[in-house]
Amino acid sequence: MLNQVEELASKALDELAKVTSVDQLEAWRISYLGRKGSLIQILRSLSSVPLEERRLVGARANQLKTSLEIAFDEKKSRLEQDLTQSLAKETIDVTLPGQLVPLGRLHPTTQIVQEICDIFSSMGFQIVEGPEVEWDYYNFEALNMPADHPARDMFATLWMDFETKTGERPMLLRTHTSPVQIRVMEKSAPPIRIIAPGRVYRYEATDATHEWMFYQVEGLAVDKNISLADLKGTLFEFARRLFGADRKCRFRCDYFPFVEPGVEVAIDCMVCHGEGCRLCGNTGWIEILGAGMVHPEVLRRVKIDPDVYSGFAFGMGVERIPILRYGIDDIRLFYNNDLRFLQQF
Numbered sequence: 001m002l003n004q005v006e007e008l009a010s011k012a013l014d015e016l017a018k019v020t021s022v023d024q025l026e027a028w029r030i031s032y033l034g035r036k037g038s039l040i041q042i043l044r045s046l047s048s049v050p051l052e053e054r055r056l057v058g059a060r061a062n063q064l065k066t067s068l069e070i071a072f073d074e075k076k077s078r079l080e081q082d083l084t085q086s087l088a089k090e091t092i093d094v095t096l097p098g099q100l101v102p103l104g105r106l107h108p109t110t111q112i113v114q115e116i117c118d119i120f121s122s123m124g125f126q127i128v129e130g131p132e133v134e135w136d137y138y139n140f141e142a143l144n145m146p147a148d149h150p151a152r153d154m155f156a157t158l159w160m161d162f163e164t165k166t167g168e169r170p171m172l173l174r175t176h177t178s179p180v181q182i183r184v185m186e187k188s189a190p191p192i193r194i195i196a197p198g199r200v201y202r203y204e205a206t207d208a209t210h211e212w213m214f215y216q217v218e219g220l221a222v223d224k225n226i227s228l229a230d231l232k233g234t235l236f237e238f239a240r241r242l243f244g245a246d247r248k249c250r251f252r253c254d255y256f257p258f259v260e261p262g263v264e265v266a267i268d269c270m271v272c273h274g275e276g277c278r279l280c281g282n283t284g285w286i287e288i289l290g291a292g293m294v295h296p297e298v299l300r301r302v303k304i305d306p307d308v309y310s311g312f313a314f315g316m317g318v319e320r321i322p323i324l325r326y327g328i329d330d331i332r333l334f335y336n337n338d339l340r341f342l343q344q345f
């Protein structure tokens, strides 16, 4: 019988060690120390045991009862202490200052693209997009620049590895947003009034005003009786709304194979106010866009009759606008991802 008491002692202590909650502890107490518990059963059955053994077993059982009661009390106070501590951890002190959640913001280029889109939308232009990986056909050929045309040199091109069976590489990263003009005119009949924002890529050395990846916004209007005066009026109004009424705009002749006549539009440099500085290359002006009347050949290729319809198109460099507006002296700051710069917008 003494063995039975020892077995009970080790079983009870093993189980107590595994108890992790107040409920489990109560179940343990009922099972070992309760009125119908294992230990009481042993004490009750002592009457049938010979006197000598009864003394021995009785003393050991009483000793076990006391030590189980002590172990129970200790476990109980430890569990209560754990509970109080975990409750204390969960308590919220509403008087503590809140944690600042860092707020993101739109990249300055995205902000300007949205602003440009808003201005042209209010003039009735629709916003469309085109692919950045483009076919030679849309980037050059359909824009009046057949293979080997010297004007292709104006656009230092990044070609894709993809080769046709005859060894040609007709895919490229678009060098301007002008291919979107062709894609739109192929699909829709005049009247057309669209702008197309997006990234463009050029294989050229970077400097304060040139990046190898930058944004352009293309504009195209095709209808009956569209003239150069409509182009000038639209671009003047745009510059006035974006830069304020006192900004100066300069129109000069320029050459692009897909327009005739072609113009280049520049705005007076905001950093030096026309005096000449590093940003404007000492000219006092910063060119922001190329434009012109859509070439009759381009219209013919997309099956729009140039004797009935005419149109104007323009393509502007987006980054040059915040450069002018905020007097930023280097375009490369836009894509260095330095938060000290980006967080200022």
Ligand code: FA5
Pocket (backbone or CB within 6 Å): 175, 176, 177, 178, 202, 204, 209, 210, 211, 212, 214, 216, 256, 259, 262, 287, 288, 289, 290, 291, 292, 313, 314, 315, 316, 317, 318, 319, 320, 331
């Ligand atoms: C063109 O890309 C023509 N597609 C524009 C055009 C459209 C002309 C429709 C006529 C009709 P250009 O290469 O000049 O033109 O680029 C247009 C504008 O993009 C420039 O005025 C300039 O603001 C910007 N730009 C050109 N190269 C860079 C560069 N490397 N980094 C940043 N901006 C640039």
